[in-house]
Amino acid sequence: MRAKIENDVLFLHHEDVPEYKKGGSVVRNSYFWALRSIAGRASRYGDWEYEPEVWFALTRMLLSFAESGYLGLKETVLEFPLSQGGIPDVLRDVSTWE
Secondary structure, eight states, X not given: OBEEEEXXXXXXOTTTSOOOOTTSOHHHHHHHHHHHHHOSBXXXXXXXXXXXXXXXXXXXXXXXXXXXXXXXXXXXXXXXOGGGOOOOGGGGGGEEEO
């Protein structure tokens, strides 16, 4: 998922976050609700926002869903632009550069 940090807020690109689909995969729908539940802001057509206080929980959640084997790396790894600078330590286990 494309990600960036601005003013100590992590933004996930709205086109990359999972979609809720009625009657869809239980894993994907659970993933949607789990990510949404800790987001500071999660609008349908805007980037999802996460404050530093939840980054540790976000990391554990991404690792857990990645290890389940039901979701691909593109869906569970944060992809930061090279221009971002450093990746915070708490997010390193679930992050890479674009």
